[in-house]
Amino acid sequence: xxxxxxxxxxxxxxxxxxxxxxxxxxxxxxxxxxxxxxxxxxxxxxxxxxxxxxxxxxxxxxxxxxxxxxxxxxxxxxxxxxxxxxxxxxxxxxxxxxxxxxxxxxxxxxxxxxx
Numbered sequence: 001x002x003x004x005x006x007x008x009x010x011x012x013x014x015x016x017x018x019x020x021x022x023x024x025x026x027x028x029x030x031x032x033x034x035x036x037x038x039x040x041x042x043x044x045x046x047x048x049x050x051x052x053x054x055x056x057x058x059x060x061x062x063x064x065x066x067x068x069x070x071x072x073x074x075x076x077x078x079x080x081x082x083x084x085x086x087x088x089x090x091x092x093x094x095x096x097x098x099x100x101x102x103x104x105x106x107x108x109x110x111x112x113x114x115x
Contacts, residue, residue, distance in 0.1 A: 013094030020091050021045050029076070029088040029108065029115075031101055037061070038069050038100055040076050040108075042088060052079045069100040070107035077111020087114045 003011075022028025022045040032039045037056040044051055054076035061068040080088070088108075095101045109115065 009094040073107025
């Protein structure tokens, strides 16, 4: 039986999570994308705590496009710099670094986060 798209993404995600770890000095920026929204979290994996989160429903977006994804990245970076977080490790969550995921990352970089 052929591997499903969702199963393929989970397999890629496991490989990424083996390599990418968030620490207190350099937490992990995790991305989740659905059909209706995009969600990003900054996570300290040593303690298992979410430090900051931002999402497209939070900024009042009804549908998802690249511009909204970029605004979510900027909003996340704004919250992170207010808490004193400047450097993060990017976890794309098994998604291809293209389109909305790339726009979120660029928005976070423009907001002041360093990957």
